[in-house]
Amino acid sequence: MNTSLNLDKDHLTACISCGLCLPHCPTYQVTQDESRSPRGRISLMRGVENGLMPLSKEVVESMDTCVQCLGCETACPSGVQYGELIAQTREVLSDHRKVSFRLRVGLWILLHMRVLLVGSRVLAVLQRLRLVPTKALPVPSRIPLRGGRYVEHDDPEVILFTGCVMDVWLSQVHEAALSVLDSIGIRYMISGNQSGCCGALHSHAGFRSTAKNQALQVISALPTDLPILVDSAGCGAVLKEYGSLLGTQEAKFFSSRVYDIHEWLINDSKWQESLPPRRLGSRKVIVQDPCHLRHVQKAHGSVRELLTPFVDCLELDDEGLCCGAGGAFSVDQPELAKEIRDEKLKSIQRAGGHLVVSANPGCMIHLESAGVEILHPIQVVAEYIGGRDDHE
Amino acid sequence: MNRSRQGDQLFRELCRDIGADRVHRDGASQLLYSRDGSAFPGGIPGVVCFPETTQHVVDCIKAANRHDRSFVPRGAGTGLAGGAVPCDAPLVISTTKMNSILEVNYEKRFAWVEPGVVNLDLTKSLTGTGFHFAPDPSSQQSCTIGGNVANNSGGPHCLAYGVTNAHILAIEVVLPDGTLVELGDVDGHASGYDLRGVFVGGEGTLGIATRIAVKLTPDPPEICTLLLDFMDVADAAKTVSAIIASGIVPAAIEMMDKRIVNVVEEFVKVGYPTDAAAVLIIEVDGLPKGVKIEVERIQSISLEHGARSVRVASSDEEREQIWKGRKSAFGAVAQIQPGYYLHDTVIPRTKLVEVLEAVYEIANRYELIVMNVFHAGDGNLHPLLVFDPQVPGIMERVLAAGEEIVQVSLDAGGVLSGEHGIGLEKKRFMEKLFSEEDLAAQKLLKDAFDPDGRANPFKVLPSGASCGEVNHLNQLPDGAWV
Amino acid sequence: MGMNDLEDFRESVGESGPVAVVGGRTHWTVGGNPTDDTRLVSAPVGIDSFDPSEMTVSVKAGTTLKDLNEELSRYRQEVCLEGSSETTVGGALMIGTDGIRRNLIGSVRETLLQAEYVDAKGKLIKAGGPTVKNVTGYDLCRLLVGSLGTLGLVGRVILRTRPQSEKSVWLQGGLQPEEARHVCFQPSSLLWNGKETFIQLEGYGIDVDSEVLKLKNLGYEEMGTKCPISIPRFRHKFVNGMCLDGGIVDVYSSILYKSTEAAEPQHSNEVVRLGNKVRTMFDPSGRLNPGRDPYRAGP
Known part of the structure; x- marks a missing residue:
């Protein structure tokens, strides 16, 4: 099969193959194989573009096994735009390759909120009846029986983006986020079902046109000029990218209003005024950075800043290596995702094995299913400022 | 068949x-x-x-x-x-995939590792034990110890601590005929020919290392990192020569010129002075009082030689960031142009000023951009010629300029390579440094290890057949594939 | 002048017949005596050039360590070569053993930067290079150090020098080696006679003084600048638990110095086979130092 990937030539030539990305690539770390590395993937892209390589099974596998954590972009001293390259490549490949049935079904469900809702309720009941093993599916071990119940204000100052699966599976995180807003008197509304899924996972998997449709849907569902707060790093990253994805003024304006909730809070004057004069607790918490927060939004510092008045933040020693969740990656490449996670588990152990916080539902679910005690950072904050204790 | x-x-x-x-x-x-x-x-x-x-x-x-x-x-x-x-x-x-640390012996200060262990991973795994692995090539976060052994790798801190060879005690090697042999011993006193010593730096042409005993170096009680900046490259070079001449051997002396400083500052944002013509990173370590004495001497020597300012890193974090900038330098050049070509000749440290001048002159004459970032303390140059491989005729200019730089270095009493090795790239220059008989003597060693010439053929020595089309660099490199 | 010396040396070595270089005869029997028919020649003598600011010295192999060190110490520098004052530079390199200060000053093997030697065919060969860092080609200098002159006869070398320490002092006290090795940062020597340990400290006076204080608080006594015990001449490999039998242990390098000769060291067959292959390659007719065998020399 011969085809062009239509890649940007400047992006492609910018890589000089120095190899400094290798230790920051989770798939290279567990395979030690060039075809599972950013440098290798770029070389293969060049090979295909230059007609030296057909789009062989091995090339497709190499691209498919990329988590798209973009740890390599952070590590690259020359600023190679790997994210652009792999996204474009995956889009071309999505026309050619066979996407696994599991992944297709999963992605379809995300676009159909009612199916997701009903399916999840059924699953939640089955879980409680112990009819499905806890770790068999990439879902939280205890899906809530009911959806999030949120009281919105009439005259909102901000919008909390609630998304799709998170609203159904991890509604306690949204509730914690809202309780934090409540505590400092911020009026809010939620994006709710009419905006639905942000399309991050579809974009990730190479279905860029579906992602564009979702972007249009989300933008039209939220026509205000209010700040949009996001407590899912993956959703936040793609919402911030709508501007470049669609290229319209409207989309760019929308993206400029998007904030990761931690990022927004630490810059908010009401929050700053309400801060306690000294640390409230001495609890140790390990901060695990979602890649979409650290490498894409580069807003991971705000999580620490937000938590520091309350807990003792511990760092992992893996310099922000991915945990293997990677949006739909853990569904599409379960073996590799597990191996990558094993490395993360070791790192958590080395850090003392305390409670882990991670600001992304994918990472939370992926790590929790390996037995890690994990919360969203906003849940920890909510506990300390007198909101409800959402931790079961 | x-x-x-x-x-x-x-x-x-x-x-x-x-x-x-x-x-x-x-x-x-x-x-x-x-x-x-x-x-x-x-x-x-x-x-x-x-x-x-x-x-x-x-x-x-x-x-x-x-x-x-x-x-x-x-x-x-x-x-x-x-x-x-x-x-x-x-x-x-x-x-x-052979990347396990097999044994760490703190009492006798060695560790057995497999060749695929990444250099920095070994040092990280020793954090808190009071020891580290001293060779620190700039690629240390990615490169393997097996590769370090093959190339006898250097790095900034080799100025005081010595290159890889000084840190390898024993090696289990599979010889090119399939025989397994252990060279050297963990006490570092094996009698007989120093076959371990020649295997290190053999560039994979003498066999394959499968287990390596490395020396563990005690962490110094005190480390001080200085960032000095100069408005003239020659002043920085003179400062380096003067420090060495004063009898101080710092742990590291690195130089970066303006163009390099600008690209690494773009990446690490640690506050390198981007308007300076050159900066020196100097690190001194050891017992605290001696460190203080040397820091003061270095400060006064550098101010005498025209340093504009001397910044002392005030925290471990700042120190790490300064080093991160230095160690990212090669990788960062694609910010300027997507291709680079460099030599790593070593020159006498007293000749830094004139050779650097000549390097800039050569680059100017060939209308090429040169970026200098190198181990100044031991005279190990790294003039990076950066270019866009798609410009017609550029490779000829780059290669010609490279050859002149080599010649200038050798004329100054230098050698071809300080740490990158000869590989394919530099074997065509070997005859500039060695006579036919000198090279024949080196070939004797190769023949003793590998009589059939099966281990990494066509490397290091210029004799023998060429390596298909890759023998010379007249083709466009990888960046030009698109 | 220098070139002529080397040329004369080359001619005296000649192209055939068993030959060996005689220096100070301070280590003459290491690895065996040359056969009776071996012609003895002398290496040229003299320091060719010493550039203190480059920290390298070019010296001919027949120069004694005493003469070399005298010149170097005028600029407060030294070389890492071991032997008595009559030992020649070439001799010290060909024996190749490290002294008790290795922990601080490194190994002889790192000292030799460039060597000009006469090979078995009587040709003058250059190995290595003059700079302090060099990976150009195979490192034949490594091979020459400790080779007992069986691969080539060295006429002139370039050596790395190092600054002399500002202060050096020996202490004697009761800590056992396991404890003593952790007290100070990088002592230059640590010896043990089975009862007491002897520690040599070097560096800036002000640092040495504070380290000395640390040891004095542990009951150590200052013994001056000379090693307070005499070190026997034969080197044995030391293994924990071994009887010292009146010997002295160099703790950092596990060498037991005794007055009785060591048993022949054990080497694997594969190593000896490879080493002998190297020797045959460099000297097919076996004319260089016949009767000597590096694999029979002690550690």
Whole structure:
């Protein structure tokens, strides 16, 4: 099969193959194989573009096994735009390759909120009846029986983006986020079902046109000029990218209003005024950075800043290596995702094995299913400022 | 039997001997394992093997011998001289999956590691024990210890601590005939010929290391890192010569010129002075009072020689960031141009000023951009010629300028390579430094280890057949593929 | 002048017949005596050039360590070569053993930067290079150090020098080696006679003084600048638990110095086979130092 990937030539030539990305690539770390590395993937892209390589099974596998954590972009001293390259490549490949049935079904469900809702309720009941093993599916071990119940204000100052699966599976995180807003008197509304899924996972998997449709849907569902707060790093990253994805003024304006909730809070004057004069607790918490927060939004510092008045933040020693969740990656490449996670588990152990916080539902679910005690950072904050204790 | 059927047989035997999942020969693997970190366009690998044990390596080499094939050992592929570029469809033996730290002995200060262990991973694993592994090439976060052994790698801190060879005590080697032998011993006193010492730096042409005993170096009680800036490159160079001449051997003295400072500052944002003509990073370590004395002397020497300011890193974090900038320098040059070519000649430290001047003059004359970032303390230059490979005729200019830089270095009493090795890239210059007889003597060593010439052929020595098309750099390098 | 010396040396070595270089005869029997028919020649003598600011010295192999060190110490520098004052530079390199200060000053093997030697065919060969850092080609200098002159006869070398320490002092006290090795940062020597340990400290006076204080608080006594015990001449490999039998242990390098000769060291067959292959390659007719065998020399 011969085809062009239509890649940007400047992006492609910018890589000089120095190899400094290798230790920051989770798939290279567990395979030690060039075809599972950013440098290798770029070389293969060049090979295909230059007609030296057909789009062989091995090339497709190499691209498919990329988590798209973009740890390599952070590590690259020359600023190679790997994210652009792999996204474009995956889009071309999505026309050619066979996407696994599991992944297709999963992605379809995300676009159909009612199916997701009903399916999840059924699953939640089955879980409680112990009819499905806890770790068999990439879902939280205890899906809530009911959806999030949120009281919105009439005259909102901000919008909390609630998304799709998170609203159904991890509604306690949204509730914690809202309780934090409540505590400092911020009026809010939620994006709710009419905006639905942000399309991050579809974009990730190479279905860029579906992602564009979702972007249009989300933008039209939220026509205000209010700040949009996001407590899912993956959703936040793609919402911030709508501007470049669609290229319209409207989309760019929308993206400029998007904030990761931690990022927004630490810059908010009401929050700053309400801060306690000294640390409230001495609890140790390990901060695990979602890649979409650290490498894409580069807003991971705000999580620490937000938590520091309350807990003792511990760092992992893996310099922000991915945990293997990677949006739909853990569904599409379960073996590799597990191996990558094993490395993360070791790192958590080395850090003392305390409670882990991670600001992304994918990472939370992926790590929790390996037995890690994990919360969203906003849940920890909510506990300390007198909101409800959402931790079961 | 024709070559490809022979290849099929070899492939089947390898699959049988070390397991099919450890043997790759698809087009993608062949493309990826056809080059390293250098500007060389790829060679052609035959089969790529991923051994996980010493026995696997023995099996690979024996299979290669049965089929009269050569083999090329490969670590992380960060080498800069084409040392891991496969010529003539050899077995590529990647040791990256042999990456366990096998034993750490703090009392006797050594550790046995497998060759695929990443340099920085070893040092990280020693954090808190009071020891580290001293060689710290700039690629240390990616490069493997096996690769360090093959290239006798250097790094900033080799000024005071010595290059890799001083830190390797013993090596388990699979010789090119498949024999397993342990060279050296962990006490560092093995009698007999120092075969361990010559194996280090053998660029994979003498066999494959499968276990390596490295020396653990005690962490210094005090470290002080200085960032000095100059408005004139010559002042910085004079400062380096003056410090060495004063009898101080700092742990490291690194120089970066303005262009390099600007690209690394863009990446690390640590506050390098971007308007300076050159900066020096100087690190002093040891017992606290001696460190203080040396820091003061260095400050006064540098101010006498025209330093504009001297900044002392005030925290470990600041120190790390300063070093991160230095160690990212090569990787950062693509901010300017997508291709680079460099030499790593070493010159007497008293000749820094004149040779640097000559380097800038050569680059100007060829209308090329040169970026200087190097180990100034031991006179190990790294003039990076950066260019866009798609510009017609540029390779000729780059190569001609490179050759002149080599000549200027040798004329000043220097040598071809301080740490990157000869590989494919520099063998054409070997005759500039050695007579035919000198080279014949070196060949005797190679022949004793590898009489059939199977281990990483066409590397290091200029004699012998050329390596297909990759023998010279007149082709466009990889960046020009698109 | 220098070139002529080397040329004369080359001619005296000649192209055939068993030959060995005689220096100070301070280590003459190491690895065996040359056969009776061996012609003895002398290496040229003299320091060719010493550039203190480059920290390298070019010296001919027949120069004694005493003469070399005298010149170097005028600029407060030294070389890492071991032997008595009559030992020649070439002799010290060909024996190749490290002294008790290795922990601080490194190994002889790192000292030799460039060597000009006469090979078995009587040709003058250059190995290595003049700079302090060099990976150009195979490192034949490494091979020459400790080779007992069996691969080539060295006429002139370039050596790395190092600054002399500002202060050096020996202490004697009761800590056992396991404890003593952790007290100070990088002592230059640590010896043990089975009862007491002897520690040599070097560095800036002000640092040495504070380290001395640390040791004095542990009951150590200052013994001056000279090693307070005499070190016997034969080197044995030391293994924990071994009887010292009146010997002295160099703790950092596990060498036991005794007055009785060591048993022949054990080497694996593969190593000896490879080493002998190297020797045959360099000297097919076996004319260089016949009767000597590096594999029979002690550690």
